[in-house]
Amino acid sequence: MSYIPPTVTAEAVFSAYNTTTQSASVTDQILTCQVFNDCSQSIGATGGVNLPTKAMLHGQIRTDSPPDQVLYSIKFDNMAQNGGFGGQFACNSTVRTDQDDGAYGIGIDTDVFMRTHRGTKTWKSDVNETRIMGFLLNQ
Amino acid sequence: MIEITLSASQTLSAGGIVAFDTLSCETTPALSLNTSTGEITLASDKSYYIEASIDVTRSSTTSSFEFAWIDSSGTVIPISDGGFDANWVFHTISSAGPTSTNVANYVTNSPTSAIRLKAITLSASSTILQGTRVFIIEVDQ
Numbered sequence: 001m002s003y004i005p006p007t008v009t010a011e012a013v014f015s016a017y018n019t020t021t022q023s024a025s026v027t028d029q030i031l032t033c034q035v036f037n038d039c040s041q042s043i044g045a046t047g048g049v050n051l052p053t054k055a056m057l058h059g060q061i062r063t064d065s066p067p068d069q070v071l072y073s074i075k076f077d078n079m080a081q082n083g084g085f086g087g088q089f090a091c092n093s094t095v096r097t098d099q100d101d102g103a104y105g106i107g108i109d110t111d112v113f114m115r116t117h118r119g120t121k122t123w124k125s126d127v128n129e130t131r132i133m134g135f136l137l138n139q
Numbered sequence: 140m141i142e143i144t145l146s147a148s149q150t151l152s153a154g155g156i157v158a159f160d161t162l163s164c165e166t167t168p169a170l171s172l173n174t175s176t177g178e179i180t181l182a183s184d185k186s187y188y189i190e191a192s193i194d195v196t197r198s199s200t201t202s203s204f205e206f207a208w209i210d211s212s213g214t215v216i217p218i219s220d221g222g223f224d225a226n227w228v229f230h231t232i233s234s235a236g237p238t239s240t241n242v243a244n245y246v247t248n249s250p251t252s253a254i255r256l257k258a259i260t261l262s263a264s265s266t267i268l269q270g271t272r273v274f275i276i277e278v279d280q
Contacts, residue, residue, distance in 0.1 A: 015246040
């Protein structure tokens with residue numbers, strides 16, 4: 001078996017997270033981040049991450065005590081420009097073992113955020129539990 | 140891309156360290172693995188995107204687990220430094236409980252000198268399966 005060489009060329013890795021608890025509506029609620037870690041980039045106007053170059057993203061949320069049998073999914077949004085796309089993931093708190101671990105996406109845009117996409121009840125994302133991680137690729 | 144794995148399953152309890160013992164990479168990366176302790180020594184002049192997937196058989200089926208990256212002094216790397224835990228909380232169908240993150244990340248442009256993956260919460264004598272693995276993207280700064 002051969003492996004991809006150990007070093008890739010990228011501008012930086014990054015992560016962002018929330019510092020305030022957020023209660024969200026069932027659908028179409030933007031999940032906001034307040035802190036951009038360890039990178040010269042910034043949080044966008046609506047709480048997403050500003051991506052000056054192409055980037056690969058991994059987004060996660062943990063909900064605090066969701067109602068029983070809640071079903072929801074999240075997706076990256078605002079990535080349609082410049083050929084970007086955003087994945088989504090679904091979580092069913094009743095059938096807990098078949099959930100994915102987050103949404104993945106790749107793109108280049110300002111203010112790329114996650115949004116609730118599908119749900120049966122409202123839920124809450126606690127402090128530090130809305131997370132976006134990734135790396136900026138060289139052009 | 141670097142992959143770090145276990146050559147065999149490992150019995151572990153809360154407070155224990157996952158003793159990764161195998162590093163796979165086409166060429167020699169800047170980081171290194173202590174194959175006795177599972178400690179990963181990082182290069183100060185690299186950026187890192189590190190992700191650990193957790194595969195565990197809990198000794199108690201009603202227990203929870205949490206894994207997080209710690210630094211060389213044993214301190215959990217905080218989220219403000221790019222440390223993100225894997226946190227799975229047991230609850231029944233009829234009770235509410237938080238949803239989970241299933242991977243533990245360390246994402247940084249200013250790496251600490253060395254990291255280990257610690258079981259913060261884990262029922263005693265659980266089994267860490269070989270499906271537990273780490274992939275690392277090492278980035279030139």
